[in-house]
Amino acid sequence: MTARQHRVATSFFFFLLVTLVFLLSVSAGGVMSGEAAEGRQLFNLKPSKLLVFGDSYVDTGNIRKAISRSWKFPYGLTFPGKPTGRFSDGRVLTDYLARFIGVKSPIPYKWRKIGYKSVRYGMNFAYGGTGVFDTLAPLPNMTTQIDFLQQILTQNTYSAWDLQSSVALVSVAGNDYSSYLARNGSLQDLPAFISQVVNQTSKNLIRLHGAGVKKVMVTGLPPLGCLPATTASNSFQQCDQSLNQLVTLHNLLLTQSVAALNNATGGPTFVMLDMYGAFMAALQPPPNGNINNNKSALKPCCVGTSASDSCGSVDEDGGGRKRYTVCQDPEAAFFWDGVHPTQAGWRAVYSTLKSNLMQL
Template sequence: MELHGLFFLLFLFTIAGEPVCANVRDRRLKKLTTQANGEFRPTKLFVFGDSYSDTGNNPKRLASSWKTPYGVTFPGKPAGRYSDGRVLTDYVARFMGIKSPLAYQWRKYGQKRLQYGVNFAYGGTGVFDTGNLEPNMTTQIGFLQGLIKEGVYTKRDLESSLALVTVSGNDYSAYISSGGPRQDLPSFMSHVVNQMGINLKVIHDMGVRKVLVSSLQPIGCLPQQTVFSSYQQCNETENAASYYHNQMLQQVVTELNNATKDCSFLILDLFSSFTTVLKNKGDYTGSLKFDTPLKPCCMPTSSDVYCGSRDENGKALYTVCNEPESAFFWDSVHPSQAGWRAVYLTLRSSLNRIYS
């Protein structure tokens, strides 16, 4: 994910109404899913989105996620994750008590793993096309529809599943990079969020019981922005963009829940969790500490290269910190494994909502 110079004033946005979260129970569905204390317990995870949840879908020949030093912490070598180790998907799967779902491109080589679901997320993608080769969210949803038509998953499978949807700003990066008028950016953001709502409804209408969608992280706190302050402070004007997006997303989710008369759609609040961890310089338990949380572990030696770049002689054009576990960010936009773990620990109590 890349995000360049999203500077504009905060636009006020008011949310009307509260989500309707009726305690509706489908007796037939209860019999079909694993239960604990009478609660819905998903056994499969279907993932749609970008590099915050991708576990290996991008082509090896193109993606930095398949180059050293990515994967140095887990599994010890590059494995397609945009981090030194585990990413958000892995921690949501851990919370569910299942193995992390297989990346879609490897589905034919790990069919036993399909029992845990599939990860359709591709680093660099967005709700719409972002100028990359990666499939957008609508196309990713189409991949699941294809597997259903092939008989890989049944209605029963979908009814016992959770969907995770992540969006971390690639649509806005592409808009700015393509020369989109800044004065029209709020309108474009509304367009993005409205399409997200359509996609979320399609996933639910396919039979997926619960749909978990991430809010936009505080983009002004990403190292690609904090580098201008020597990694000392976030850009609050940039964070206003995240706030605006998230307010619109909350309204869309509220409307979807009102329509279903149930809490079928839930927001995973990455904005608040990132903010909390960065402010505390660690997780709330004190088990993880980040002395300079805005500074990435893997740093390019110049502005025109990236983490994982090498020159024609194979010399690394980046440096890596001695202890990745002491860094919240791995590279210019992605958390480290320790960073994602801290975020997960902050979110863990709210994840219980998926069982309602």
């Protein structure tokens, strides 16, 4: 081989090597943005998996099609263009947090056997409508969701090392309280129930850490008094401060509980994500807020055409006529339906939560 041929061969080998590295990075979850790479560097354990537990704020497709409108259009309108079981027009909190640590959004638990190759990114055990206790929805509460993880471990889907290199996300968005009020109809005894919810949440966090998960994120409650389902009675003009005071109590107790758990483990094992502050920051009018809609930030983008209809409702006579309307620009709206943010809303929440994530 001549010197020139050697140089050409060496250059070609180098080109193949660079191309291979690029392709491997794509197959492992896409080329990480600067934001995602930064997140991985700040996680001391450099997590390779995300394990998700909770409710509709993080569910990416576990809830059954037969019982949820999240599998009907216009859900999924923005991403990926069709319903996927996400309670939004697009991505939800799970998707953004997965991107932060540099992995693909974890596969829903119910698809684990079909998409077995994707379990390397983690697994999503969350079901929309659930709580730490049983709710009105006949779905697995958080204790059962953690049981599912334990079963996965006995099946050797994950090893002890897999859990040690994983981060858990626990979402408690308020379904326990809506179910409690539906059953009892009074706020009078709710503070005592809040203590029960927080105590059980703490037990769940301890259980996940005891299973081998090194880092556990838990969400505080969002401002339930600002959700469209709450503000509809005043034409989406103002939040219910009485309800938000109860939210503040929940978040205070949870903050104290997380601090106690970290003292017991001797480090920042548990991190509470300030959903209340993130929601309120995004709902501020420009330039302080993250959403362009400065007229009716509390109004949902997708609404039913009557009081008995909701987003995704259609005529039940077989005609399929829509019984809902969708705003012109979901990117300018924070709320998608009566409870859930739009993709733009979740992106705004995530941008505020990043300061919390840096603690991990």
